Amino acid sequence: MSTSDVLLLKVIREALCSADRTSSRLSALPSLLGWFQEKIGGQRASLISSKDDGSYRVWCSRDSDGKKIKKAAGTISHHAFQQGCKKEEPTLFSDVHLDRRFRTSSETEGVARSRWILVIPIAVSGEPTALYLDSRFGSSHASTKDDPDAALILSLIELIVDLELKREDVPGSEQPANSSQKPAEKPARIPESPPRTVESHFGEFTSFSAVLAVTLAELRKIALTKLPVFIEGESGTGKELLARAIHQESGRKGPMVVLHCGSITESLIEIELFGNEKGAFTDAETERPGLIENASTGTLLLDAVDECSPALQASLLRFLESGVYRRVAGEEERVADVRIVACSGVVGDDSNIRDDLYYRLAGFRAWLPPLRERPEDALMIVERGLSAATAHTPTLLPDAQALLLSHSWPGNGWEAIHLASRINASGHEIVDGTLVLELLGKQSTGQTSADPGIREVLTLAEREVILRALDGADGNKSVACKTLGISRRTLYRRMRKHGIPLKGSTREGS
Template identity: 40%
Template sequence: MTAEPDFSLCRTASVLIVDDEAGMRQFLSKALLKHFALVETAGSIEEAEALRQRCHFDLLILDVRLPGRSSMDWHEALHDPNRHSDVIFMTAYAELDTAIQALRVGAADFILKPFRLEQMQNAILRVLKRRQLARENFLLKREVHQFVDDDSPMLGHSAGIRQLEAVIQRVAPTPSAVLIEGESGTGKDLVARALHQQSGRSGPYVPVNCGAIAPDLLEAELFGHTKGAFTGAMRSREGLFHYASGGTLFLDEIGELPLGMQAKLLRALEQKAIRPVGSEQEVKVDVRILAATNRHLEEEVRAGRFREDLYFRLNVLTLTLPPLRDRREDIPLLAHYFSRRLARELGLDPIPFSHDDLYAMQQYDWKGNIRELKNFIERCILLGHLPLQDLQPTSSPTSPRQAGFPVCWTLEEVEKQHILRVLQASEGNKSAAARQLGIARKTLDRKLTSWEDATSAH
């Protein structure tokens, strides 16, 4: 039994069928309508060009011999530098010269009439797969030359992280825009990737650091440009909105966008269409937008540095990432993770953390958040030990690291104070405190109960 072809690549694609036979147009249109986002038909090149002026088509299916003008002479479509379309030619005349000419004008495939529907479907899928591979290849090359912050794993047992994961799972499958806020190094890119991975969207995840691109190049980078649109534009190039089609575009550090670019981005989001620099025609796009910032955008709006209408357009849902100092109970888990991972990457032994080492890390405020923790662990592995002098406690001036416990205390008193401080650092989460202390939850409950009973007796 033949497996059903996978038409998922067609869901966001558009196709134009040009044939002077009404029966062929109807046959192909009926077969493709259920798979493509848009299917249009035309009986001549003139009619087809009028449609192409109004809408961009990812795929053209053209009969070679048409009345008045051959499809191979349709230079406007076959050689349009601004809006490339893949082309499948079909003909009832099995002539070698015709096939060679079709290849010369850029045909992606060539089909002889009469044909079975399966032949056309397979040709279409081959063309769209090649198109997707070209897009993925572009994105891979781009990511090789672009720093992507993937050093912030969403690991942890803290209430904030558990709540964040629950919200991601709920909103990921929706097309709604999401604004991700948080200090630098808290893992905003990782949250955006998680939203995309759980979205079910067939297109790619495309991250853009708005603060890392020169302001005068931002428009061309996002929307693309035509040949000669500006100095240095030696050829036309499609923008990141195009490469993210069917997927997710992550606009990191969106607060860095100049006001002029904010207006153009707002229009693109509202119209679901982009206009490449130097072009007079718009191109429809299907992109889910995620944005992130370490600024307070409401304050930026009040200060006149960020457009209020764009803020409202992006702020459908806001996810706020907690800084590492607000989830200290997760630090031991993150430290062990980075130690194992970085040791493998560096070809060195991981660092064995003692209880005191982890306690010192939990007392430090980590102003650079998870990124700073990761860099510290890497430094430890390179040195072969923990440079604890780098971890001067910033959260409490009376922490044990600075003053220690009085020498007159008994071991029981030291144990009690240490357990209470770990419990406080865990924000009262007894399970997290027990894991940090290396004891069973029942043991912790028993000790706390005994201390409460002793206090009541006095």
């Protein structure tokens, strides 16, 4: 019998052969995890589950010395774990140190980042669970595909975790009194200040923005009420998509009906909103319901409400104040059961919405930042466009990702969607920085060389991030340091490196 077979048999004995079955099952997990760690060559390994409350349950963990990892939940890339669990086979993420979506809360300034992450989903009921291995060195070439030993160990882990989860679900079930082994390391909530990217889902609306994560969490509660919602943001930031998500999550049975406020003529306002009775005007041969009636038990979206004419604003205000309306030429007062969501592309004093109407629409205000303030979302839109439109999804190299993250996205989501379409149309299976620059129309701007290397592109991205932080802080370097998560000394050193003036306007001559 070979040495590897002896070790495998020892691990299986530990998992199955003991008088104290519950304790034995759980105490075997580190050995089973260690077998995978040695097989793959990972510097760190963890067996983790994602709980409903946003925390990680760490069943066991091992560092390179075989010891338990302190604060193991902080070493988990939330993005890698979520993406890996969506698949039914092991997923290897390479060069993750070049992609900030994979950053963890423990990877602070000056700490070396992992170079690769391997996520192996575990088929258990109740909680998304996976083996999570990573390393700060080299690359992983080992594979567990078609490996019968790996399949056996994985099945044992699945069995142990599944049994434990089912035991917890049984009312009155307790941990055996003689068990000295804890069922798992203490569940650790994902930090209040998480990695730079946190994936949030609200209906069909998805974002990696930490700022939007707070808004979406509040909207989950607001959606269940009848409170009107006022969504503000530049064109292409996803206002209508967010409005549809609110309708989806509201549980309302009726449809979502859209009124494009800027396209309705004054002579048709009453008819479009409230409908008309038969004979109300020439050619009115039948009665016709209005948009409010069509949206009954559903949602009425007032799109581009900042483009409302004064007459339309007056009609909306009268309806919102009373909640009742009458069809044109009708005598019956009808009560509307409709949720109002309004979208505006103009913010603050520049809007022509009358104050009394605004305060009736803005029961809850939701601000959608432009993509230049949430570049991770721009990258997500491009990647989704690439994966949805072709049989063979093009691969974005790290230098291409860095360019997309540093782009200002003046066209917001539409620009990202069109870029993905152009990449698909180009027929390239590998997308590098040169192609991205060409498609963005920057090949002649002098921002980078015609054939940029990854180091040059990352330098460009770092410079742009620093400039934006300084602009957002109005030149206040202390505030910029907090935003960037670096020391003042590091900020000065990097400003000199990128030719950013230490005094005066940071954009002058840069």
